[in-house]
Amino acid sequence: MxxxxxxxxxxxxxxxxxxxxxxxxxxxxxxxxxxxxxxxxxxxxxxxxxxxxxxxxxxxxxxxxxxxxxxxxxxxxxxxxxxxxxxYQYPAEEWHEASPGVRRQANGAVDYFKGSAEALTAAGIVPAGMFPGMPGMRSVRVTILADGTLPAGHRNASHNELGRACEGAKFIDRKGRNSYEVGVWVSDELADRRDAASRLHRQAWEARMAAMPRAQRIDLNIRSEINEQPSRKRAKLCLVWSRPKFVPEFNVLPPGPFAR
Structure with a gap:
C-alpha cells in the first residue's frame, strides 16, 4: 500500500x-x-x-x-x-450444493446452509418444526444447543451467546418466506485449519497482485505540475552582481618575509 x-x-x-x-x-x-x-x-x-x-x-x-x-x-x-x-475472492464466499435444495458455505468456525424448511429437514440439518416463525419458536432466529435442546428461558430472550463455542450448536435465521439460513458451529481444530488455509489463500493473492502490472495513475497531470514547481521557482531567481568597492588597505602587501 x-x-x-x-x-x-x-x-x-x-x-x-x-x-x-x-x-x-x-x-x-x-x-x-x-x-x-x-x-x-x-x-x-x-x-x-x-x-x-x-x-x-x-x-x-x-x-x-x-x-x-x-x-x-x-x-x-x-x-x-x-x-x-x-x-479478492474470499474462499468462504463460494456456495456449493450440499444436498437437493440446500447450499453450503464453509466459513471459519461456522458451516452455513441455505434452503427451505423441507429441504433442510430432509438433509438432517434442522429437525422439523424448529424453524423461526413456527408454533412455539421465535419469530426471526432460533438457537439449538449442541445436545439438540432449546435454550432455557423465554422464547423471545436473547440467546446469541448460548452455545457459541460448542461444536454442533446451531442458529437458524429466517431470510424470507420459507427461506432459512442455518449456522452450525464446527470444532476448534477444524476452525484453526480453515483459518490457516485462508491466510495462505490471502498471501498467494497478495503475491499475484504485487506481480501484476497496475493501471496508470489518474493524477499524472497534477503530479507533473508539482514536479515543475521547484524549477519554476528557480527560474524566477535573479543573480545580482555588485561592483566591489575599492579599499586602499586591501592593496597593500603584508610585511614580513612571506610577502610577495
Missing part, C-alpha cells in the same frame, strides 16, 4: 492511496474533477444527489464510488476505485 498527500500548484491538497485491489483518492470536488472523476455529475450531498455516495466511472473506465466524508475527516470526498481483476 502506498499513501501520498500531495498539493497542486493552486494549493489543492489530496491524498492518493494505492491498494492491491484499487485506489482511494481523498480531496475536494475541484481536485477530483481535475483527475477526471465526477465530471458533469453532482457530488454526494448536493441538491438532487444521494446524501452519502454517488457511483460513476473514472477516466480509465473503472467503476468508481464517490463518498461524502465525515465532518471530522481532513478531506470532503473519497473516491473508491476498483481495478478489474484485482478483487
Amino acid at each position: 502506498a499513501i501520498e498527500i500531495l498539493r497542486s500548484a493552486e494549493g489543492l491538497e489530496y491524498e492518493y492511496c494505492e491498494y492491491l485491489w484499487g485506489d482511494v483518492i481523498s480531496g475536494n470536488k475541484d481536485v477530483l474533477q481535475r483527475m477526471g472523476i465526477g465530471i458533469g455529475i453532482g457530488f454526494p450531498g448536493e441538491p438532487g444527489c444521494n446524501k452519502r455516495q454517488v457511483s460513476t466511472i473514472d477516466p480509465r473506465g473503472f467503476p468508481c464510488t464517490i463518498k461524502l466524508c465525515r465532518e471530522w475527516q481532513r478531506f470532503q470526498y473519497e473516491a473508491f476505485i476498483d481495478h478489474p481483476g484485482r478483487h
